[in-house]
Each structure stands twice: as structure tokens, then as C-alpha cells.
Amino acid sequence: MRQRRIRNKVEAVSSEVAEGSLPVAERLLVIACGAIAREVLAVTKLNKLAGVDLTCLPAIWHVYPAKIAPAMREQISLAREKGYRRILIGYAECGTQGELDKICEEEGIERIEGPHCYAFFSGNNRFMASTETEFTAFYLTDLITRQFEAFVIEPLKLDKHPELRDMVFGNYTKVVYLAQTDDPALQEKARWAADYLGLEYEYRFTGYGDLEPALQRAAAVSSAPSL
Structure with missing residues (x-):
């Protein structure tokens, strides 16, 4: 992939x-x-x-x-x-x-x-309300899901040093895929990313917020x- x-x-x-x-x-x-x-x-x-x-x-x-x-x-x-x-x-x-x-x-x-794209895709008000209880979530968008290797794995050198995974993501509990489009292939990729990081997976369709x-x-x- x-x-x-x-x-x-x-x-x-x-x-x-x-x-x-x-x-x-x-x-x-x-x-x-x-x-x-x-x-x-x-x-x-x-x-x-x-x-x-x-x-x-x-x-x-x-x-x-x-x-x-x-x-x-x-x-x-x-x-x-x-x-x-x-x-x-x-x-x-x-x-x-x-x-x-x-x-x-x-x-x-x-x-x-908004503070970042995760917020305005979710809707700024909704996202800010969720952060009070969802501070251990790692968010994906369509782009970051599509380019997970280029945006996450390679910059953090997880491909060369897999032992860093738990050091970097040890305090996270789940991956939340904030989807702009209803794309089964991207949903599969996001679930794969969650498995790669050893985290639970949650899917949310946001559209363009x-x-x-x-x-x-x-x-x-x-x-x-x-x-």
C-alpha cells in the first residue's frame, strides 16, 4: 500500500x-x-x-x-x-x-x-465539544488516510524503527477517521492504519463541514x- x-x-x-x-x-x-x-x-x-x-x-x-x-x-x-x-x-x-x-x-x-482541518471538517463547534473527552484520539482525514505512509510512517521513521510506534502512539487509544467522502477503499485503508498503530478504529462521515x-x-x- x-x-x-x-x-x-x-x-x-x-x-x-x-x-x-x-x-x-x-x-x-x-x-x-x-x-x-x-x-x-x-x-x-x-x-x-x-x-x-x-x-x-x-x-x-x-x-x-x-x-x-x-x-x-x-x-x-x-x-x-x-x-x-x-x-x-x-x-x-x-x-x-x-x-x-x-x-x-x-x-x-x-x-x-478553526484550529485545524480536523475541526472544520467535523464542524468547529462539534469538534471543540468532543475534545473535552476525546483527547486520546488520533485523527485521519481522506488525504492523510490516502497518504498514511507519506504523512505518518515515513516522517516518524516507523518503517525503519517499528519500536518507535509504541513510544509515539502509546498514549493514544483510537484512530478516528473523519471522512469527507464515502469511499470503501479509504475506509479499508483507515482501518489498516489503526491496526498498524495498534489502536481501536472509529469511522465518522463529516462531509466538508x-x-x-x-x-x-x-x-x-x-x-x-x-x-
Whole structure:
């Protein structure tokens, strides 16, 4: 079940849905974590949000959050040079210790609400309520399940040093798969991941959670018909 490695580079994806093309100044650019790229595109298509473009920073940077804010500043600067006036940061707080919020304040733009993607996929209010009793859970999303080797096994060197498994995960009791899609193959992979870590397994279908209304709000102006 070895997955391909995550490419450590910025990728740009056009997600225009409606016919025709809005000028860059009227389009919305989402600068997102690569871990939610599929979900951003899916929500855009599902809701027929016109005038939305997507650029992603490497998904693996969730392991190295200090890299996120400097790269975000660079991408925002490049976007301004290209003529984008409307930008959404496609991250929650994500361990940046307030740096993304500083960028939002300085640039007059917004990010997705919440501490991390596990929260906004679950629904921030629901997730925060669950953390009071669920502090020994290790969470997976579709992306982390799909790339479990690249995101968990390889960075922690569990493939080379399996004895580290119990040292790292000894205080966890279960794996909770927060599923964005109803995919039997991913459910099987998530169950395999739980077995690999020696933990109990729980499946929860979240869909896109708070990500969907966040994108709907951000794209509202671009989605409005021209007069």
C-alpha cells in the first residue's frame, strides 16, 4: 500500500466552473494547504462557484508549520502582482502560532475558521465539544488516510524503527477517521492504519463541514451575476 510521495512544491489549479472567465481582479484566489485541495475543488464544483482559482502549498507542511506563514506571504505577494484583489487563506490556524492571523490582519483577508482541518471538517463547534473527552484520539482525514505512509510512517521513521510506534502512539487509544467522502477503499485503508498503530478504529462521515460555507461566503461576490 505504499503511496507516492507528496511533491514539495507549490501547485496552482484553476477551478473555474461556470462558462466564461472573470477578470483576475474579480476572481477569488484560494491559497490552501495541499491536504484540502481535493475538497476545495469538490466544494467549488458542487456549489457551482464561478471565478475561483486554487493554489496549494505542500500538504506535508502540516508537519512543519513554521514553513507555512513565510510561504503564504510570498504567495499573497505573487497573487497581488498578478492582479488578484480577493484572496482566501485555505488554512485554519494549523499550528502557526498566530502567524496566519497576523497575515490576515495585515492583508485584510480571511482564513478558514478553526484550529485545524480536523475541526472544520467535523464542524468547529462539534469538534471543540468532543475534545473535552476525546483527547486520546488520533485523527485521519481522506488525504492523510490516502497518504498514511507519506504523512505518518515515513516522517516518524516507523518503517525503519517499528519500536518507535509504541513510544509515539502509546498514549493514544483510537484512530478516528473523519471522512469527507464515502469511499470503501479509504475506509479499508483507515482501518489498516489503526491496526498498524495498534489502536481501536472509529469511522465518522463529516462531509466538508465548515469548509463548504466558508468557500460559499468567500466566493459570493465572484459567483454573483454581472449586471
